[in-house]
Amino acid sequence: MKCFKLLIGLLFLLQFGSSHAQTEKKIQLNYQILDTVKVDGSRDWYKVVWLKDTFELGVQAREDKLFDKMITDPKEELSAEKIAKIRKLESQLNFAQNCYSYAMESYFKQDKKYAQNTFTQKSTINGPGIELLLNNSFEEIREFPCKPRRNLKQELQDHILLAFIDKSNNVSHLVYHNKGVFYSKNGGWKESQEFTLKELVVDNYWDTQKIRLYRFKE
Incomplete structure (x- = not known):
């Protein structure tokens, strides 16, 4: 009888653990490549579909492998010429991801329900592309002007994207905010x-005129 109860208890724990793991597992939001648009230096540009939107995504293709090869042996004494090449490659790798991609990557790293592999350290997205995503896949919570400057000191919701809107009403910068921290990347x-x-x-x-707040549509 005791063995039977132990068996029932074990089955219950296994079932609970399995269902709990399923609820904890994030939903993966994958993208699909439709076509190669162009090769621009070390970056390949693709036309991709993510959710319901089609846009261009730039992906760093080559410099990272070369950089890894150059620094594989930490004991090797580096010449001034090689150090200069490494620094140049490092700078190019920093340019591989722009502010839009970094903010999106940061958002989904912290999201409890969804995950993605589109926006990474090797990817970049242009202005029209990010505005398309914000308009269609995210919902606008509110916006506020940057002047008077005291507006910039107000408390903000957690787990949101902040779009910096310039004089032309374009998104000039994108930042992820959570628990009082602003995750930002500026150019290279x-x-x-x-x-x-x-x-x-x-x-x-x-030159930012107003801040617009967004959250992913469920």
């Missing part, structure tokens, strides 16, 4: 974590 610079929105706008994107 490495990604950074900022703690004040005012510093981001005033120091780097001074």
Whole structure:
């Protein structure tokens, strides 16, 4: 009888563990490549479909392998020429991902339900592409003007994207915000974590007219 109860208990735990693991597993949002648009230096541009939107995605194709090869042996004494080449490659790798891709990657890393493999350290998306995604796959929560500057000190919701809107009403920059931290990447610079929105706008994107807040549509 005791063995029977133990067996029933074990089956219950296994069933609960399995169902719990299924609920914890994220839903993967994959993309599909439709065509190769062009090869631009070390970056390949593809026409892709992600969710219901079609846009161009640039993917770093070559420099990362060359960079890894150059620094494989840490004991090797590097010449000044080789150090210069490594620094140049490192700079090119930093340019592989822009602010739009980094903000999207950061958003889904923190999301509890969805995951994706479209936006990575090797990918970039242009302005029209990110605006298409924000308009169709995300919902606008609200927006506010950048002036007076005290507007930039207000409390913000967690787990949102902040689109910096310029004078032409375009998204000039995209940032992910969660728990008081702003995840940002500026051009070829490495990604950074900022703690004040005012510093981001005033120091780097001074022509921003308003901030628009987005969250992924369920």
